[in-house]
Amino acid sequence: MLPDDRREFQRLRLTKPILGVMDGANTLILDVGMAGAFLEHYGAVEPGKRFQLSFRWQSADVAFLCEVVRTTVVRQPGGDGKSAVSHTGVQFVEAIGDSATLLHSLMADFVGRIVAAQRANAAGEPGAVGETVLSTIGAARRKRTKGYISYRLKEGTWWRVPTESTRQPEDGFTVPAWEDEVELDTLCRTYEQSDDEGR
Numbered sequence: 001m002l003p004d005d006r007r008e009f010q011r012l013r014l015t016k017p018i019l020g021v022m023d024g025a026n027t028l029i030l031d032v033g034m035a036g037a038f039l040e041h042y043g044a045v046e047p048g049k050r051f052q053l054s055f056r057w058q059s060a061d062v063a064f065l066c067e068v069v070r071t072t073v074v075r076q077p078g079g080d081g082k083s084a085v086s087h088t089g090v091q092f093v094e095a096i097g098d099s100a101t102l103l104h105s106l107m108a109d110f111v112g113r114i115v116a117a118q119r120a121n122a123a124g125e126p127g128a129v130g131e132t133v134l135s136t137i138g139a140a141r142r143k144r145t146k147g148y149i150s151y152r153l154k155e156g157t158w159w160r161v162p163t164e165s166t167r168q169p170e171d172g173f174t175v176p177a178w179e180d181e182v183e184l185d186t187l188c189r190t191y192e193q194s195d196d197e198g199r
Helices: 099-122 129-135 139-144 181-193
Strands: 012-022 025-032 036-042 050-057 060-075 085-096 148-154 157-163 172-176
Touching: 012 036, 012 099, 025 050, 025 099, 036 060, 050 085, 050 099, 060 099, 085 099, 148 181, 157 172, 172 181
Parallel strands: none
Antiparallel strands: 012 025, 012 050, 025 036, 036 085, 050 060, 060 085, 148 157, 148 172
């Protein structure tokens, strides 16, 4: 199994989705990292299901055996015969061929562009290239995710409730559904450790 320490292997918040193939069906890769990916696809899958995910990077095929960690149906099937649309977080179980090296190259390229944009922005270089790049980080996921998630702490357990409302509950908080899971884990821990005034 590939490393899955989320603190060490953060997912990249892509500016544009990457078109991939999930067991023969098209999928959009909204976030990707060395440990896994966040996908949008038709149909529903169960946690624990394994499948092959593949995509192209610099004219090469990148493929991983994946396992579903979590999944949420974000749009129910319509009367037009289309399937449900789901957002699914997967972990990479096994790289196929030299896919781990290719993925590392993709991530290094992306991070290099982010660092260059941050430097340009900090230096106040004309043209605001840095601002443009930095403002689009995560756009792939933001544009494809609608609604909100209400996190509610009940008897020491967090409940995630999809909602269309921005209302903040008394026993937790509500955030846009596209927010990063790692940051939300941190927010949950901070909420637990805060007093009423801090919350």
